[in-house]
Amino acid sequence: METLERPCYLFSLPNELLLHILNPLPTPCLLQLTTLSHRLHAIILRIIQQRLTLAANLRDHALILECYHPSAKLTEPPLHCTYLGTTGLDADDVPTAEPQIIGRLGALRDLYSSFRPHRRPNEDSIRRRRHPAGDVPGSRTHPDTASSSRNASGPTEDDWVRHTVSLEEHELFTQLCAVTNLVRLGPRHGLFLSFVEVEDGVVRVWRDWLGKVTGGGSTISAQGKEVLPTDQKRILWVDTARNVGLRVRVKETKWRREQQPILMFAGEEMPVSYEIEYEELLVRTSHLLLKFEKSLLQQDNTSGKAVVFGSFG
Numbered sequence: 001m002e003t004l005e006r007p008c009y010l011f012s013l014p015n016e017l018l019l020h021i022l023n024p025l026p027t028p029c030l031l032q033l034t035t036l037s038h039r040l041h042a043i044i045l046r047i048i049q050q051r052l053t054l055a056a057n058l059r060d061h062a063l064i065l066e067c068y069h070p071s072a073k074l075t076e077p078p079l080h081c082t083y084l085g086t087t088g089l090d091a092d093d094v095p096t097a098e099p100q101i102i103g104r105l106g107a108l109r110d111l112y113s114s115f116r117p118h119r120r121p122n123e124d125s126i127r128r129r130r131h132p133a134g135d136v137p138g139s140r141t142h143p144d145t146a147s148s149s150r151n152a153s154g155p156t157e158d159d160w161v162r163h164t165v166s167l168e169e170h171e172l173f174t175q176l177c178a179v180t181n182l183v184r185l186g187p188r189h190g191l192f193l194s195f196v197e198v199e200d201g202v203v204r205v206w207r208d209w210l211g212k213v214t215g216g217g218s219t220i221s222a223q224g225k226e227v228l229p230t231d232q233k234r235i236l237w238v239d240t241a242r243n244v245g246l247r248v249r250v251k252e253t254k255w256r257r258e259q260q261p262i263l264m265f266a267g268e269e270m271p272v273s274y275e276i277e278y279e280e281l282l283v284r285t286s287h288l289l290l291k292f293e294k295s296l297l298q299q300d301n302t303s304g305k306a307v308v309f310g311s312f313g
Helices: 014-023 028-032 038-057 104-109 143-151 207-213 287-301
Strands: 061-068 079-086 110-117 164-168 175-187 191-204 235-237 244-252 272-284
Touching: 014 038, 014 244, 028 038, 028 175, 028 244, 028 287, 038 079, 038 104, 038 191, 038 287, 079 143, 079 164, 079 287, 104 287, 110 287, 164 175, 164 207, 191 207, 191 235, 191 244, 191 272, 191 287, 272 287
Parallel strands: none
Antiparallel strands: 061 079, 061 175, 079 110, 110 272, 164 272, 175 191, 235 244, 244 272
8 A cells, every 4th residue: 555755845844943954054044044934034033033142142252342542553452341231132032923023133133232341350450569568468458359349240430431532623523443353262361262353443523523412512492491412422333334333421621720721713612622431332233143153153264273462572
């Protein structure tokens, strides 16, 4: 008696096997398959959402920011970034209904991961000074004990990065170079197993913009209330695609009385100085995912090699 074997197609497989087949594919290849069916779209959506969560947490990677004035390229130290979170990214919140699935990939592309730039915790303790009498190592008042307790709780407000920018009376803007790199940490301090550039750009910081975000350019609403600048206006975008941006807080540095000019022409601009504090580094999560996969591929292709950064002499 002959038995007819039922043909086995791709879509006849259970979701568990489809996940096992699609997981090894890189993200750009998965995105091309989302148009085949609603079922594949839902499965790939779950895979990409899990990958976004993994990339945002950096796992064994680190995000390093270099932000400096062009004249301070050789003197400004790199900044280490601590992950704060990604608003709207929840690995357990994946809809299964087809009408709710459509458009979710586009929404995931608009997500941004937030990081706090700060200086290296042990940067200020490279040169150790002789402790005064009474400050026994291990005691509460010893500098090493205070610094270790501060680092254990994460970067504090004193670790936040602040830069001072100054503009002469004839200058309309100043420039900041911003370079963001994704590195994979090695087994020893200073060893990187991979090094991938996330974004490299030059930001123009305009005089008028500095005046607006400090409240000088705020407007008055119809109710007579002062309208302060929104958080979006306080973001300095590094690239035109807005993949990387810096949310800053600007505070004007007041001139002392003896520093103010005595005679000025009508309408003449005065030299100004502002203190810029880097509150957050914003990275588009999908852009970070592509760089994260590139870092993993780079490590596989350069197995047994490492990049060493340090000063030797």
